[in-house]
Amino acid sequence: MKKKLKLAAAAALMITFAACGNIGKADPSAITKKTDADSKPAVSEIDDSSTSSEDTSSSQAEKTEEQLEQEKKEQEERDKIAKTVEKTMKDMSKEEKVGQLFMIRPDALEANTTAENVNSDGVYGTTYVDELMVENMNKYHVGGVVVFEKNISDTDQLKSLIKDLQKSSETPMFVGINEEGGDFAPIANAEGFKVKTFDNMIEIGKTEDGAKAKEVGKKIGGYLSDYGFNLDFAPAANVAADVSSSFGSDPKVVAKMVSNEIKGFHESGIMAAVKHFPGQGGENGAAKTSKDWVELMESDVIPFAEVLGETDMILVGNISTPEVTNDGLPASMSKEIIDEKLRKELGYEGVVVSGPMSSSAVTGTYNSGECAVRAINAGADIVLLPYDLDEAYDTVLKAVKDGTVSEDRLNESVERILTLKAEYGLIK
Numbered sequence: 207m208k209k210k211l212k213l214a215a216a217a218a219l220m221i222t223f224a225a226c227g228n229i230g231k232a233d234p235s236a237i238t239k240k241t242d243a244d245s246k247p248a249v250s251e252i253d254d255s256s257t258s259s260e261d262t263s264s265s266q267a268e269k270t271e272e273q274l275e276q277e278k279k280e281q282e283e284r285d286k287i288a289k290t291v292e293k294t295m296k297d298m299s300k301e302e303k304v305g306q307l308f309m310i311r312p313d314a315l316e317a318n319t320t321a322e323n324v325n326s327d328g329v330y331g332t333t334y335v336d337e338l339m340v341e342n343m344n345k346y347h348v349g350g351v352v353v354f355e356k357n358i359s360d361t362d363q364l365k366s367l368i369k370d371l372q373k374s375s376e377t378p379m380f381v382g383i384n385e386e387g388g389d390f391a392p393i394a395n396a397e398g399f400k401v402k403t404f405d406n407m408i409e410i411g412k413t414e415d416g417a418k419a420k421e422v423g424k425k426i427g428g429y430l431s432d433y434g435f436n437l438d439f440a441p442a443a444n445v446a447a448d449v450s451s452s453f454g455s456d457p458k459v460v461a462k463m464v465s466n467e468i469k470g471f472h473e474s475g476i477m478a479a480v481k482h483f484p485g486q487g488g489e490n491g492a493a494k495t496s497k498d499w500v501e502l503m504e505s506d507v508i509p510f511a512e513v514l515g516e517t518d519m520i521l522v523g524n525i526s527t528p529e530v531t532n533d534g535l536p537a538s539m540s541k542e543i544i545d546e547k548l549r550k551e552l553g554y555e556g557v558v559v560s561g562p563m564s565s566s567a568v569t570g571t572y573n574s575g576e577c578a579v580r581a582i583n584a585g586a587d588i589v590l591l592p593y594d595l596d597e598a599y600d601t602v603l604k605a606v607k608d609g610t611v612s613e614d615r616l617n618e619s620v621e622r623i624l625t626l627k628a629e630y631g632l633i634k
Contacts, residue, residue, distance in 0.1 A: 287628040294377070294624050294633060295617065302376070303620045304603045305347025307578075309380060309559070309588050312351050312371060314595040315339040321574075321594040325564040331356025333363055335370035343374045346599050349623055350380030350437070352591060355392035361399065361433070368434035377624075378632040382437035382479070385430060386451050387422050393429065401429040407442065407463075411453030416466035419453070423470020423478070430476050436630060437477040439521060441467040443509035444485050457508035464509050468516045477630060479559055482523030483510050483548060484530075484537060493536075493567045498529040499547070507552075514554045518626055522548070522586065524561035524568055535584075536567060539577060544585035557622050562591040569593050575601025582611055587619035 269277075295303070313324040313331055317338040323329050331354060332339070351371055358364050368381050385391050388406030393399050402425045404410065410418050423441070430438060443464045447455035453463040464480060471478045485506025486495065497506070510520065522544055524536040531542040538544075538561040548554050560581040561568070568577050574594040579602055581589050592598035605611040627633050 287625060290628045290633060291621055291624045295620060298620070300606055300616075301603060302347045303616055304599065304606060306349035306377070306620050306623050307582060307587065307589055307602065307616075308346070308348045308592060308595065308599065309350035309352055309382065309590050310346075310348050310595055311354060311591060312339075312357055312367070314592075315342040315346075315348075317342070324595075325591070325593055327354060327356055329356070332367075333357055333359055334367060335374060340374040343371075344376070346595060347376065348379065348595075349377070349588065350382060352382045352384070352439070353392075353435070354383075355396065358392060358396055364393075364433050372434070378627060380437045380477070380627070381435050382439055383430065383435055384439045385426055386438075386440045386442065387426060388450060390451055391426075393433070394426075399429075401425075406450035407453050408447075408450050411459060411463055414459050414462070416462050419463040419466040420470040423467035423476075424473050425470070427471040427474025427476035431474050435476065436632070437479060437518075438471060439479045439481060440471075441478065441480060442482070443480050443513070444482060445506050445509065457505050461509040461512035465513050465516055468513060475630070477518040477626070478516075479519035479521050480510060480513060480517040481521035482525065482561065483507075483520050484523075484525075484527065484543065485510070486523045486525040493524060494526040494528070496529060497527075502527075502530065511552055514552060514556070517556065519557040519559050519588075520548065520554060521559045521590070522561060524565050526567075535580065536561070538563075538568070538586065539572075539580040539584050541584040549585055555622075557587045557626050558585060559588040560586040560590050563589055563598070564591045564593040574598040578602050579605045579611060582619065583615065587622050 298306075311324055311332075312335075313319060315338075316324070316332055353364075353368070357367065371381065372378060383392065385393055386407065387394070387404035388409075389395075390406075391403065394401050394403045404422055404425075407422075410422060419441075426438065426440075441453075441464045442449075442451040443460060444452045445455060445457050445460050446452040453460045468478045468480070484502050486493070495502070495506075514520075522538045524538045526535075527537055527540070527543060528534070530547070531537075531540050533540055533542055544558055548558065563569075563574065563577050563581070572580070574592045574597040578589045578592055578598040582602065582605075589598060589602075602611065606613065606616050624633060
């Protein structure tokens with residue numbers, strides 16, 4: 207499904223850089239695959255504003271019957287999705303809408319489990335769904351879950367866990383994982399999972415071969431889909447020479463590799479969440495950048511801007527950007543970064559995910575409720591991995607009821623989330 211890239215100003219900037227160098231619940235496993243035709247062109251491929259109306263009219267006249275028929279079908283599909291989303295939202299309570307804004311660890315649904323244990327990878331993890339978890343699913347109505355290594359023991363267990371989590375959810379969920387390849391592959395690196403493994407992306411990037419990046423996405427996406435996942439928090443679009451998950455230090459090469467990996471994911475029916483906007487590889491992965499916006503636009507932002515029409519989600523990092531913003535907040539909670547830069551200046555209209563709110567870059571300063579509300583009011587659609595789900599959910603729900611988070615702001619995010627789910631056939 208095509209999304210729209212609005213601002214010609216953003217296109218002009220990037221061209222300059224290029225020149226310089228119970229709702230009718232569907233079977234969650236029946237994912238509608240995106241194809242290359244469903245994606246917008248990269249920013250550098252967008253026609254400039256000098257195209258005359260005469261040229262446009264001529265182009266329209268030259269369209270074949272097949273092209274016109276295809277456009278008609280695409281519009282009909284968009285209309286169908288819009289009606290599905292409208293009906294779904296109409297039937298939702300405030301509590302259900304708020305729940306859609308959260309993606310959590312399965313462990314957060316366990317009873318009598320401390321937040322510390324939920325967020326620790328060094329303790330036992332949830333590997334199956336019990337009755338108390340189903341009760342909490344009905345309480346929080348979460349929009350998605352993220353599976354970690356501690357939630358995985360073998361292939362049958364993993365499939366059952368995902369299937370049972372989906373069955374317990376009134377609205378089908380995003381089910382994601384951080385399966386990037388190389389060192390960051392909890393499935394491929396686990397014993398008993400006979401799937402293709404890859405080098406770290408920094409090695410793939412050295413080839414500058416888009417086909418290799420596409421293979422990464424297609425192969426990883428293939429086995430993720432087999433296990434029941436529908437989302438991967440990949441690829442990393444960070445521009446860096448010394449970060450193993452990055453495709454390298456050349457923004458144009460990174461952009462090409464990221465774009466091709468997304469295509470691979472889509473061919474396997476998996477959604478992609480490109481990370482970590484606005485880039486955090488310039489200072490060895492530090493949680494702070496000293497670059498101003500012009501410097502970021504000349505390097506780190508390029509890979510993101512090139513794939514805005516291709517990716518399903520953009521994950522905004524918890525990085526501090528003191529030379530860009532005046533609010534003193536991490537990018538994941540900054541209205542200046544999300545609403546003003548990513549949405550308005552670059553024209554991104556898709557789903558925005560916050561950085562993990564269980565990160566020490568966040569929890570050292572903000573409690574779970576505060577950072578969730580800040581992220582949503584900044585423009586994030588999904589609050590990723592709140593440290594304390596109960597506190598985060600209750601605080602956001604209260605904020606909606608007292609107007610701290612407006613209903614329009616809530617509905618805006620829920621509409622984006624449900625639209626993406628409908629595009630992939632999760633809701634019908």
